[in-house]
Amino acid sequence: MNQDTAKFNAAEEAVKLIKNGMIVGLGTGSTAKIAVDLIGQKLSENFQIIGMPTSIKTKNQAESLGIKLIGIDDANKIDIAIDGADEVS
Secondary structure (H helix, E strand, C coil), rough: CCCCHHHHHHHHHHHHHCCCCEEEECCCCHHHHHHHHHHHHCCEECCCCEECCHHHHHHHHHCCCEEEECCHHCCCCCCCEEECCCCCC
């Protein structure tokens, strides 16, 4: 399995954990970018989330996909956060 396939698979599995109405931390990086794209594709009348982006780049990506966003000070907690792993040991 190449790295791109592994990243896509990781992002796809992470997105499966997201339920309608959740507040979702949207990370930064190549795997998180894939996850944000997948969330954007999943949006529908029956599936909406509120995203909390960790960077301006992620904010711009999420906005372009129609993901509703809030800032870090707009919620006391998030339900789940999706980000990549820079290092695993």
